Amino acid sequence: MHNEEFADNHFIRTIIEDDLKNGKYQSIITRFPPEPNGYLHIGHAKSICLNFGLAHIYGGRCNLRFDDTNPEKESDEYVRSIKEDVAWLGFQWNEEHFASDYFDMLYQFAEELILAGKAFVDELSADEMREYRGTLTEAGKESPYRNRSIEENLDLFRRMKSGEFPDGSKTLRLKIDMASGNLNMRDPVIYRIRRVNHHRTGDKWCIYPMYDYTHALSDAIEHITHSICTLEFEAHRPLYDWVVENVAAPSRPHQYEFSRLELLHSITSKRKLNQLVTQNIVSGWDDPRMPTISGMRRRGYTPAGLRLFAKRVGVSKSENVVDMELLEGAIREDLQATAPRLMAVLKPLRVEITNFQDGEIQGKIAPYHPENAEFGERELKLSPTIYIEQDDFEEIPPKGFKRLTVGGEVRLRHSYIIKCNEVVKDENGNIIKLLCTVDFDTLGKNPEDRKVKGVIHWLPETAPKARVRLYDRLFTEERPDAVRGEDGEYRDFIEFLNPNSIEEITALVEPIALTLPPESHWQFERLGYFVTDRFDHTKDKPVFNRTVTLRDTWQKK
Ligand code: ATP
Ligand code: MG
DSSP, X not given: OOGGXXXXXXXXXXXXXXXXXXXXXXXXXXXXXXXXXXXXXXXXXXXXXXXXXXXXXXXXXXXXXXXXXXXXXXXXXXXXXXXXXXXXXXXXXXXXXXXXXXXXXXXXXXXXHHHTTOEEEEOOOHHHHHHHHOXXXXXXXXXXXXXOOHHHHHHHHHHHHTTOSOTXXXXXXXXXXXXXXXXXXXXXXXXXXXXXXXXXXXXSOSEEEOXXXXXXXXXXXXXXXXXXXXXXXXXXXXXXXXXXXXXXXXXXXXXXXXXXXXXTTSOOOHHHHHHHHHTTSSSSTTOTTSSBHHHHHXXXXXXXXXXXXXXXXXXXXSOEEEXXXXXXHHHHHHHHHXXXXXXXXXXXXXXXXXXXXXXXXOOEEEESSSSOGGGOEEEEOOOSEEEEEGGGBOSSOOTTOOSBOTTOEEEXXXXXXXXXXXXXXXXXXXXXXXXEEEETTOTTSOOSSOOOOOEEXXXXXXXXXXXXXXXXXXXXXXXXXXXXXXXXXXXXXXXXXXXXXXXXEEEEEOGGGGGOOTTOEEEETTTEEEEXXXXXXXXXXXXXXXXXXXXXXXXXX
């Protein structure tokens, strides 16, 4: 990877460059800190490219850290998928950590805070705590348990740990400021009692640390220099700073925020994506219509294409809402250079060549990629019966139609010019086949007496069949999770599913399809980019997924 592959000149780079120049750090350490409660999505791809990209550009390090402090929703399956996705995107983490590996240390820091008189065991119920918290305009009230002695706090906290108290009956809170203008600073809870099995620590703990506390200290333990997160954590930064400044933390990390990526016609929330999976609306987290990294991979998106997209969306604090077209454009750009081409006929129309003479017909050797000879070549030979695309023939052609019409001519890609002389229909008037003649003098050259403008793709009758899945956007609304009804309430995003987001057809393809491994990227000439399915494709029964059409077809609809 080259430095130019990553977003340039953004404010975080400026900060890092200053920090390195001023000698604040000799080298930087970043981290990507997912919670293993779902599969990664396109928003995470941006964060991965940013964090790993910065480490790459400045010769630093980047850790992968699982922020696993919510045992109910976390699992090893998610951990595995996250590792696979980060690696697939092209990044190798320096160290792999789990916040749960720090539970003992975090517990020690909490005792340290109690001993310093900076934390207390509270017994307010969740409802009472909400009441005491105050509002944005009104200061909160101090808990009646706030002024217990250090000894009592330490004793109660130890007994919380050893399982003496029921779930939810006590919490450990920081003693900061109930009148703070920042609600996060009003004596935030840092431990809660919860008897749930953790995917790594099992039943060892019945108290779990809260996210803000855990996150800041995990950064400090790993000597993270620049802790980069999304803007919704801006108001948590004072708490982050408070935590790392009030314990004997191994280092002093700093948090910087950038704006979250939002992709139109899509959803970037693990919780909502999870809903699509559990309600069987999609076939799984890796359904090719999902904006998850594993879904996009199965759809045929490429790591280089996603990295190009991440570079183009940039890094800033202003709104980062982008159209699907920006993503699709980056994918096309990568595939244009890297995917060889074949002909496929998705909706076949039979064409019989009435003047076919075997001795006259020559096959043409055509390369699989027009600019890159390394992809090789194959011979394309006309046969007495061929198939063309139904859309490439019109009995009553609209103005400007350059493809085949009755009495008209068209060139077959990499082959001869044919002329349609007759349309054959069944009793219901449906076209069943065309009768055409071939001009034997047109292989590799144009006729001198007339111009034939159109070129269409085709395949001989012997072409093998493949299952082809045509995917479209999953949602019809730009922001499916931000539509309000007449009552002003948000409507359920499930209402805005695109009913035509998948169509499966049987198509004709070139014989090379029967030799391809899964995840082979090809352009079907004139139709789009396709990939052999990662799981369902076999050499006997090829299955292709449409990655993206050649042009943006959505805008026209
Ligand atoms: P979700 O709301 O989908 O669960 P999250 O922010 O809770 O997302 P985490 O697993 O906590 O998911 O995120 C890991 C990292 O990825 C965090 O640093 C987070 O800021 C970043 N991230 C998550 N979503 C986006 C996004 N849409 N754009 C950019 N970065 C994101
Ligand atoms: Mg989260």
